[in-house]
Amino acid sequence: MARIAVVAGDGIGPEVVGQARKVLDAVLPGIEATGYDLGAARWHRTGEVLPDSVLDELAGHDAILLGAVGDPTVPPGVLERGLLLKLRFAFDQYVNLRPSRLWPGVTGPLAAVKPGEVDLVVVREGTEGLYAGAGGSLHRGTPAEVATEESLNTRHGVERVIRDAFARAARRERRKVTLVHKTNVLTHAGSLWSRAFAEVAAEHPDVTTEYQHVDAAAMFLVTNPSRYDVVVTDNLFGDILTDIAAAVTGGIGLAASGCINPEGRYPSMFEPVHGSAPDIAGKGVADPVAAVLSAALLLDQLGHAEAAARVTAAVAAELAGRTPGAPLRTEEVGDRLAAHAVA
Amino acid sequence: MARIAVVAGDGIGPEVVGQARKVLDAVLPGIEATGYDLGAARWHRTGEVLPDSVLDELAGHDAILLGAVGDPTVPPGVLERGLLLKLRFAFDQYVNLRPSRLWPGVTGPLAAVKPGEVDLVVVREGTEGLYAGAGGSLHRGTPAEVATEESLNTRHGVERVIRDAFARAARRERRKVTLVHKTNVLTHAGSLWSRAFAEVAAEHPDVTTEYQHVDAAAMFLVTNPSRYDVVVTDNLFGDILTDIAAAVTGGIGLAASGCINPEGRYPSMFEPVHGSAPDIAGKGVADPVAAVLSAALLLDQLGHAEAAARVTAAVAAELAGRTPGAPLRTEEVGDRLAAHAVA
Numbered sequence A, B: 001m002a003r004i005a006v007v008a009g010d011g012i013g014p015e016v017v018g019q020a021r022k023v024l025d026a027v028l029p030g031i032e033a034t035g036y037d038l039g040a041a042r043w044h045r046t047g048e049v050l051p052d053s054v055l056d057e058l059a060g061h062d063a064i065l066l067g068a069v070g071d072p073t074v075p076p077g078v079l080e081r082g083l084l085l086k087l088r089f090a091f092d093q094y095v096n097l098r099p100s101r102l103w104p105g106v107t108g109p110l111a112a113v114k115p116g117e118v119d120l121v122v123v124r125e126g127t128e129g130l131y132a133g134a135g136g137s138l139h140r141g142t143p144a145e146v147a148t149e150e151s152l153n154t155r156h157g158v159e160r161v162i163r164d165a166f167a168r169a170a171r172r173e174r175r176k177v178t179l180v181h182k183t184n185v186l187t188h189a190g191s192l193w194s195r196a197f198a199e200v201a202a203e204h205p206d207v208t209t210e211y212q213h214v215d216a217a218a219m220f221l222v223t224n225p226s227r228y229d230v231v232v233t234d235n236l237f238g239d240i241l242t243d244i245a246a247a248v249t250g251g252i253g254l255a256a257s258g259c260i261n262p263e264g265r266y267p268s269m270f271e272p273v274h275g276s277a278p279d280i281a282g283k284g285v286a287d288p289v290a291a292v293l294s295a296a297l298l299l300d301q302l303g304h305a306e307a308a309a310r311v312t313a314a315v316a317a318e319l320a321g322r323t324p325g326a327p328l329r330t331e332e333v334g335d336r337l338a339a340h341a342v343a
């Protein structure tokens, strides 16, 4: 039976993760879940972000389910570098998977796009690029200050995430992969990405391919998001594009994500894209849908595709039945989703 | 009298620049314009992109008006690095100015945003960051390949563009500047930008400030673009954000831009954001509005604020009078704009 680590985190994290666990328990009874206390609260209390001993313990699980970490009083970078990015890098989670669908029942901001028309997934590289932490500064605080940030890209890292994107595309209906980069300016990294992409594409004659510069892709995500199926891109571009994709499909309130080590050598981590939302924390009004969809990604990654599909169908039914603007209760949504997923 | 260099370029470049010149001649008779043959066509013919002798000649002008360069057969990077970026760097055009308005008469893609509600300007840094060309690769074409791209940021370069953004904000009605970066991941450059921003902000107590991560800003440009007034950001973030801003205000077909050396030590360059659109080139159906708006930015930069305002008003009238979807003739639009600007 699957052993998962649960990092409920701060703010609304515990509330939404509670519903995700409820749904998981419903579709996969007997799942073993261990809670870990990490995030802003722990950092305030103890000064610790992610002790090595906890990292070791997490490594012994099949997957990690995370709610949200952070609050406005933690300095920028502390939890990002110390916890979220640390886990991505330590557990070699090189596939950062971010599906976006404009669900029936959800009104997106784009006048011309109707629910059901957008169904794309961004496969964002998760362990390289500008996230490598290769940067520094000289003459800090003086008029002569120079600060650098280096994007590191390896054939190893680029090829494996492109392979993952093609494998996913081959299992989808439209079978199309769009590479997004900025080859006209970032010529060295762009060339590496383009060549690796072309070579992997040659092994997949059944998959359609295209290339777009990141600025053009950002624009087309707004003007014509339904043109995308699978998008593969580097770490920073993926960060930006997935927030645009979330925005055009109803907001990050519904967006799920997975930081995946596809080989399963290390645990993959699943989390809603939204933050800890301190303003509504503890009120029982946070929408748990993104956390529940993240649990569905977790199920899928652990080989429980059928259970994942039932959870996704429950979410689809929940969203289709909502009245726009009507208030919701976190617990009730969780109850409905759990009931629907096993019906 | 102003001496401008005109690089009409490829595709629809000559057509739209023709109208921009028509309008310039109308509002500022006696302007001295010299054409320069640069772009894909010249490169195909001679292999030259931007000979030093031409660069020297361009330096002798007050400003450059550019149409569009490129065609699909030129390898990526040749004209970008060799011409566009070369000019930005050689002429120290550190302010890349990109206004976005949802003009009355124009239907944007966002259901909730009405014409007139968006009026923002992105002040994008133009001479540093990932555009510095500091990158390389090792073991190219082997499984051991590594490719790097380095973002270089200096206090000098960051502070001067932030100063420009505040100066512009102080002249606008809402007087608000949003800094966009990714300080939680790009901690070295992020810290430099944040500190410089805070220091310049302290000199402008009348200007409201805020900070957003680039992923959040990309999202809010889609969900709530009217919240922005002046946005200041780095070179690559600005590239992406301005295309989103263009998309939400009716597409890059209407977007103008200026690459500005504010001190006027070198010529500034003004160009529509759209490309050479080879598919419609020569048909006389390209919309010259973005080129004409770029000419208005040129006038403003050269100190002809009143003439610039007349051109902008002509564009506003033109757009307000259009029937959505109705075909247009490039020449006729230029004639109407020129007539209106001097009426």
Ligand SMILES: CC(C)[C@H](C(=O)O)[C@@H](O)C(=O)O
Binding pocket: A080, A081, A084, A085, A239, B184, B185, B215
């Ligand atoms: C919190 C931050 C480090 C993170 C990122 O930039 O990857 C977030 O924006 C995300 O997209 O998961």
Ligand SMILES: CC(C)[C@H](C(=O)O)[C@@H](O)C(=O)O
Binding pocket: A184, A185, A215, B080, B081, B084, B085, B239
């Ligand atoms: C053509 C390219 C070099 C350029 C850029 O990236 O700056 C373009 O996208 C732009 O925004 O002007």
